[in-house]
Every structure is written in structure tokens, then in C-alpha cells.
Amino acid sequence: MNLYDSGTLESPLGWTVALIVGLAFGFWLERAGFGSSRKLAGIFYLRDFAVVQVMFTAVATAALGLVALDVAGLFDASRVYRMETLLAPQIVGGLLFGAGFVAGGWCPGTALVGAASGKLDALAFLGATLIGSLVYAAAWPQLAPLQDIGACGVVTLPDLLHLSPGIVAALIVAVALVAFTAINRFAPRR
């Protein structure tokens, strides 16, 4: 039974565990080099591939780990909170986010680590995200109807592809390995 499932996520215990998870999150982001906007933006010029390498390794590790724990009967993966698919907002939001990512050089999580590393551009970016979220809230009366375009509840790739979660996780690992092989072959070396 996890904290979300037992309704105790918003409790001193939940906050303490969230703080500890956050410590590990920040540590690994910084170790990967994500406290550097030049390194993050480097993916969009095929200059540095760490964003793809780290992100897909992490997704593959967590996806495979979750399936493995579930199959072994150690953890019920169906009890994890799953976000609904809001197709239009997620595609339009994703495009805008990507534009802001390459122009600003950060995303919210990496900007926290960048600010901790002394990067003043990360502080400026973070301050601006506060304003950006308030602009969204201010426009909410106009935007709310648009949020429902393409809303289809919780949709998973296993549902869409008619495959088991284990097979989909294995496919993600396979695609990641092919991409990593290509990067290792063609990316500039040290």
C-alpha cells in the first residue's frame, strides 16, 4: 500500500518521503550535467546527447522495474496515480514547452538544480515560470473549454497497442538500445 493509495500523501510522513525522493531526484539531475543550460540545449543542436540518453534510460529503467515488481507480486502497479490523456492540450502544450525549453535553456526541475549550482539564468527562468503559470490561470475562463479537446481519460500504450505492459516496456528498452547504439556510433567523442 503506497501513500497515495492510502490517502496519506498529504501528511507529514508523505512530505518527508517526498523530500527524500526529491533529494535523490536533484542529485541525479546534477550528476547527469542537467545543472547546465548549455548541456541541456545541446540536444537540440545534436551537440550533446545526454538529455536523450539519461531520459530514455530512466524511462526504460522505471517502466521495466515497475512491470518486474508487479509480476513478482511485490508491488501492485495498478495502485500508482495515472494522469489522464488530454490530447490537444498535451500536444499544443508540449510544442510551446519545447520552444521555451530551447530558448530558456531549462525546464522546471533542471532549473531548480541550475539555481542551486549558481546559474543566474536558471533563477530568471524560474521566476518567469511563476508568471507564466499565473498567465495561464488568468486566462483560465477562456482556456477551460479548450482543455477538454481530445480528453479521453486514462489511456495507456498497452491499451492502444493491444499488448501487455511487459511487452511494451521491452519494446521501449529495445528502441532505446537502438537509439543509444546510433548515438554512440555517430556522436562526437571526448
Added chain:
Amino acid sequence: MTGPIQPSALGAQRYWNPYVAGVGLGLTLLLSFVALGVGLGASGSTARVAASAAHVLAPAAVEANGYLGPWFASGSPLANYLVFMSIGTLLGGLASALFARRVDVGVERGGRVSARTRIAFAIGGGLLVGFASRMAAGCTSGQALTGSALLLGGSWAFLVAVFAGGFLVAPLVRKEWLP
């Protein structure tokens, strides 16, 4: 072309192998799933800080807002696990940067733009990202990383859109990042 970008600070350690860092990040996400029952997140906390700050200035307007109002129904929007997770992210990043001597105060930029121009782009990008994170109900942490690992359709659509948007706009801001 000279290989992966490394820290520029004098005496700083090199970044870790990206696949090692990726496994570490993936196990952190798995820990979050198992212990908390939710994945990682970052933009939610910044939006909650923004809502709290706005509430100090205009409490009635914020509470009447259809998007922010519900966050104040049960007290402060800061009494939320995402806020504590982001405090941890900040401290974890600080500890790692200190251990590796990578704390480097300054404006990070390419060699052909002024610090002022770089800050202007950071602000412009931050405005877009702050707005887009609310629209997509998450950012690279909550949607692209967490949702993709949960094999969620919308999160994969977001992930693909983020890279598409980034690569489309990259030529326009190329000068910002040139060595």
C-alpha cells in the same frame, strides 16, 4: 565537435556517464512510485509558489479564480507533496554540485551573446514553459519522465511534442548557444 559538454568551472569534476545517471534517475522514479504512489514532479510546485505569492497581493481574485481557487480550499497550496519534493530537488542538486565543485555563480551562455540577452531569453522561455506546463498538466518531470514510464498515451504525445517544438525553434535561437 569535442564530445559531451563538461562543466566550465575551474577544478570542477566531469559529469557522470549519462547511462549511469539515467539508471539512478530511473530507480529514483521507481522509488517514488513504490513509496509515494505518484511519480516525480517539478512544475506543480512552482505554480503553487506563484499562486501563494499572488494570494498575498490579491487574495479575493486568486480564490475566485477557477484554476487557482481550488488550491486554497484546504488551506495553503504550499502544503503539498510536490512543494516538499522540489525543496528536496534543490537541496539534492546543491549537495551534488558542491561535492563535485560545480557551483559556479554567473549567467551560463554561448560565447556570442551578452549576459543581458541570455537573461532575456531565459525569461521568455520561462514564461512559455510556465504557461505550457499548466496547459499540459505537467512538465518534463511529471509528464515526459513519469507518464512515459507509466506508459501513458498523453505523456508520450507530450514527450514527442516537446522534442518537436524544441527542434523547430532551435534554429531561431541558435546564436544563443553557439560556442
